[in-house]
Amino acid sequence: MVLGILGGGQLGRMLALAAHPLGVRCRFLDPAPDACAASVGEHLVAPFDDEGALARLAAGAAAVTWEFENVPVAALHRLGGRVPVLPGATSLAVSQDRFEEKQAFERAGFAVAPYHIASSLGELRGAVERVGTPGILKTRTGGYDGRGQARVDGAGDAERAWQALGGVPAIYERRIAFRRELALLGTRAGDGAIAFYAPVETVHREGILHTARAPAPDIDRATLLRAERHAAALLETLGHVGTFAIELFDDGETLLASEMAARVHNSGHWTIEGAETSQFENHVRAVLGLPLGDTATRGHAVTVNLVGAAPASEDVLAIPGAHLHLYGKQPRPRRKLGHVTLRVDAEDELDDRMARVLRLLRQ
Numbered sequence: 001m002v003l004g005i006l007g008g009g010q011l012g013r014m015l016a017l018a019a020h021p022l023g024v025r026c027r028f029l030d031p032a033p034d035a036c037a038a039s040v041g042e043h044l045v046a047p048f049d050d051e052g053a054l055a056r057l058a059a060g061a062a063a064v065t066w067e068f069e070n071v072p073v074a075a076l077h078r079l080g081g082r083v084p085v086l087p088g089a090t091s092l093a094v095s096q097d098r099f100e101e102k103q104a105f106e107r108a109g110f111a112v113a114p115y116h117i118a119s120s121l122g123e124l125r126g127a128v129e130r131v132g133t134p135g136i137l138k139t140r141t142g143g144y145d146g147r148g149q150a151r152v153d154g155a156g157d158a159e160r161a162w163q164a165l166g167g168v169p170a171i172y173e174r175r176i177a178f179r180r181e182l183a184l185l186g187t188r189a190g191d192g193a194i195a196f197y198a199p200v201e202t203v204h205r206e207g208i209l210h211t212a213r214a215p216a217p218d219i220d221r222a223t224l225l226r227a228e229r230h231a232a233a234l235l236e237t238l239g240h241v242g243t244f245a246i247e248l249f250d251d252g253e254t255l256l257a258s259e260m261a262a263r264v265h266n267s268g269h270w271t272i273e274g275a276e277t278s279q280f281e282n283h284v285r286a287v288l289g290l291p292l293g294d295t296a297t298r299g300h301a302v303t304v305n306l307v308g309a310a311p312a313s314e315d316v317l318a319i320p321g322a323h324l325h326l327y328g329k330q331p332r333p334r335r336k337l338g339h340v341t342l343r344v345d346a347e348d349e350l351d352d353r354m355a356r357v358l359r360l361l362r363q
């Protein structure tokens with residue numbers, strides 16, 4: 001069986017590694033000749049809107065999925081007549097556009113940071129006035145890993161922020177003094193059933209995910225169930241099929257929805273070792289119409305991202321419980337090159353071993 005994937009980065013690579021034991025081969029479409037998924041599947045090097053390449057991606061495939069948010073929605077529509085495309089165009093369109101996404105969160109019952117659309121500098125000035133400062137200006141589309149964002153510390157910063165992002169359509173949102181960040185991950189099957197993973201506590205550095213720990217400590221059960229209910233409502237309106245992640249701010253009282261990934265997500269890499277079935281395998285199962293696997297947690301896990309540089313493999317692997325994942329990408333500042341997941345049975349072992357990994361990153 002063949003699964004077509006739009007995008008050939010590390011998420012595609014890990015999807016293929018999970019698909020392989022199920023007898024599923026992955027075929028990638030990615031314009032980058034050095035796409036890191038190429039070593040684990042067939043790689044079509046062409047733009048996402050290349051008609052011939054889309055036809056080759058779909059040829060004989062049981063389904064096509066995507067691992068990259070900035071695929072044009074039109075590519076999904078073009079493929080749609082030929083092969084099931086999951087998640088569908090609605091999931092992609094909403095998660096691509098921060099304004100649509102915020103509105104979808106609110107309709108589903110989530111609280112969100114106060115925000116206002118900013119389609120012009122004039123509108124931004126009004127938005128800053130209404131929403132207040134400090135805040136963040138974010139491009140509506142195309143942002144990731146903290147890119148496409150500018151700080152607004154006071155009303156006088158509006159013009160500088162607007163210029164810094166290149167004067168493109170944006171939204172302005174209030175900066176939240178959160179106690180911590182969380183991610184809610186799961187996989188939704190074609191019949192609408194959702195298997196949630198344990199909630200994840202995430203830490204970002206310069207807008208890039210640094211660590212993800214699961215299960216997140218000290219989560220109020222009623223609060224979690226409410227968030228899961230809102231997530232279920234959101235995914236239902238999208239008709240979403242596949243894995244998803246919803247990033248949340250915990251301000252001590254409420255969980256505010258911040259961002260959604262309608263795909264496998266960095267905050268779920270711990271599931272490879274830390275859950276009965278990984279987010280990648282469950283995504284493959286969902287989009288191929290196979291039964292979902294158990295999402296139960298195996299002990300405790302923390303993932304540490306290797307950004308910009310990776311320590312020596314032998315040093316990482318000398319740490320008990322450490323699992324190393326290198327993506328085969330050329331080092332570059334701010335680039336995700338791999339991750340380390342520590343999995344342990346007893347939670348009290350986690351902090352000490354994580355400190356060892358973090359020490360290696362500082363060397």
Ligand SMILES: Nc1ncnc2c1ncn2[C@@H]1O[C@H](COP(=O)(O)OP(=O)(O)O)[C@@H](O)[C@H]1O
Pocket residue numbers: 113136143144145146147173174175176177178181204207208247258259
């Ligand atoms: N309104 C906000 N208040 C406080 N911190 C924020 C806010 N928006 C974003 N951040 C910080 O920046 C990180 C990245 O922002 P996010 O909106 O998730 O964009 P992306 O992940 O696409 O770069 C968040 O995980 C959070 O740490």
Ligand SMILES: [Mg+2]
Pocket residue numbers: 247259
């Ligand atoms: Mg994010």
